[in-house]
Amino acid sequence: MTKSIKELSKNELAGKRVLVRVDFNVPQDSDGEITDDSRIKAALPTIKYLIENDAKTILVSHLGRPKGKVVESMRMDPIAKRLSELLKQDVMKLDEAIGPDVLSKLMSLENGGVALLENIRFYEGEEKNDPSFSKSLAELAELYVNDAFGTAHRAHASTEGVTSYLSPAVAGMLMTSELEMLGTKLDSPERPFTAIIGGSKVSSKIAVLKNLVKKVDTLIIGGGMAFTFIKAQGGQIGKSICEDDQLDTAREIMSLADDFDTAIIIPEDSLCMSAEVNLFDECKPSDLIETEVLDSRSIPENKQGMDIGPKTRETFAKLISQSRTVIWNGPVGVFEYDSFEEGTKTCAIALAELTNRDGVTIIGGGDSVAALEKFGLAKESYTHVSTGGGASLEFLEGKTLPGVACLDGYSKDEAASTSTKPNRSFDAELKKASV
Ligand code: ADP
Numbered sequence: 001m002t003k004s005i006k007e008l009s010k011n012e013l014a015g016k017r018v019l020v021r022v023d024f025n026v027p028q029d030s031d032g033e034i035t036d037d038s039r040i041k042a043a044l045p046t047i048k049y050l051i052e053n054d055a056k057t058i059l060v061s062h063l064g065r066p067k068g069k070v071v072e073s074m075r076m077d078p079i080a081k082r083l084s085e086l087l088k089q090d091v092m093k094l095d096e097a098i099g100p101d102v103l104s105k106l107m108s109l110e111n112g113g114v115a116l117l118e119n120i121r122f123y124e125g126e127e128k129n130d131p132s133f134s135k136s137l138a139e140l141a142e143l144y145v146n147d148a149f150g151t152a153h154r155a156h157a158s159t160e161g162v163t164s165y166l167s168p169a170v171a172g173m174l175m176t177s178e179l180e181m182l183g184t185k186l187d188s189p190e191r192p193f194t195a196i197i198g199g200s201k202v203s204s205k206i207a208v209l210k211n212l213v214k215k216v217d218t219l220i221i222g223g224g225m226a227f228t229f230i231k232a233q234g235g236q237i238g239k240s241i242c243e244d245d246q247l248d249t250a251r252e253i254m255s256l257a258d259d260f261d262t263a264i265i266i267p268e269d270s271l272c273m274s275a276e277v278n279l280f281d282e283c284k285p286s287d288l289i290e291t292e293v294l295d296s297r298s299i300p301e302n303k304q305g306m307d308i309g310p311k312t313r314e315t316f317a318k319l320i321s322q323s324r325t326v327i328w329n330g331p332v333g334v335f336e337y338d339s340f341e342e343g344t345k346t347c348a349i350a351l352a353e354l355t356n357r358d359g360v361t362i363i364g365g366g367d368s369v370a371a372l373e374k375f376g377l378a379k380e381s382y383t384h385v386s387t388g389g390g391a392s393l394e395f396l397e398g399k400t401l402p403g404v405a406c407l408d409g410y411s412k413d414e415a416a417s418t419s420t421k422p423n424r425s426f427d428a429e430l431k432k433a434s435v
């Protein structure tokens with residue numbers, strides 16, 4: 001198991017300078033005001049643990065995409081200010097992230113003190129994972145903690161390179177809980193185990209579909225990507241979104257489902273609108289749009305499907321309620337528009353109800369989390385809402401995350417891909433062989 005900061009005792013931490021990679025890439029308005037500080041709050045348990053254990057905490061994060069240059073509007077000052085308010089203690093904000101000046105200032109940090117380095121992406125060496133840059137960063141500290149799950153799928157200097165020069169290198173509390181929830185919990189799930197995969201494109205979710213179809217009992221496909229599956233089965237989808245180059249992928253996933261005895265559920269009805277309307281260019285999210293419920297397999301050329309229909313809402317809600325573990329990634333409709341939010345809302349509510357009945361509900365994906373926020377559903381209504389969009393997707397695909405693999409104690413078995421259900425065709429082969 002990846003070593004967690006909790007395994008480091010006061011003895012090992014007191015008086016030590018600890019470099020902590022956090023994800024403070026928060027949204028800001030045009031005046032630089034932080035519009036959502038949940039990422040800062042998510043790192044507090046780790047920071048507080050270090051403070052309580054008399055360590056000297058040196059935080060490092062990226063903010064925005066400055067692409068290796070100093071961009072004044074992307075400095076970390078507003079974040080240091082908010083963090084200081086949340087911690088109710090001073091945070092030493094540094095205007096650089098490496099170098100002798102930074103080190104000498106850090107040397108004045110007291111036990112239990114907290115410092116925040118400048119935006120790490122102001123330096124070209126960060127995204128290039130340049131060894132000499134990693135070394136300079138490592139020189140600031142004696143220990144390393146990675147609590148930035150959201151960037152763990154990138155091998156950058158502050159997420160990966162730096163671990164070549166710092167030991168111990170351990171996972172922060174947020175990182176540990178992400179690994180537990182997306183890894184351990186989903187590796188030996190209480191069944192029935194259901195996945196709901198939505199979003200616009202099959203191509204962006206091929207790997208996760210192929211991985212999950214071998215593990216779950218039911219794979220629910222919603223959103224725009226369902227139409228590629230429907231077309232692959234010979235249905236008429238009108239002008240609904242479809243990736244014609246993914247029809248074979250859809251067929252391959254359906255055949256895997258057959259091999260692994262997984263039920264694939266595709267929306268039977270869809271909430272459609274006129275194909276003439278370009279929703280994103282012509283409509284406001286609050287507009288009341290003229291809709292029609294149609295059989296998903298016979299949508300005429302002048303219509304396009306934007307959300308699941310009422311029958312499908314009922315089916316999805318029922319399947320969710322009959323499950324014990326559900327993983328959800330990707331909205332099942334264009335939820336950003338009020339007229340097409342009902343399907344996604346139904347799923348979100350059914351998941352919250354399942355959580356209430358002690359089911360395990362895990363949600364990942366940037367837009368899925370945005371949907372919860374739109375509906376005013378608290379993260380606490382679910383077992384786990386992942387903080388890492390891209391990272392959680394790559395983890396569910398079974399990929400090794402470089403920012404995790406470089407930590408102490410990591411073993412390959414922790415990747416989400418390791419266990420699958422028995423393959424039915426393989427079973428049949430065995431039976432045949434033994435006759
Ligand atoms: P996540 O970020 O949760 O992984 P994705 O990025 O894969 O989700 O997909 C989210 C997008 O999919 C949303 O912007 C949503 O509007 C879009 N979408 C959902 N259903 C449809 C549909 N029927 N047609 C077109 N786009 C859709």
Ligand code: MG
Pocket residue numbers: 365366367
């Ligand atoms: Mg997205």
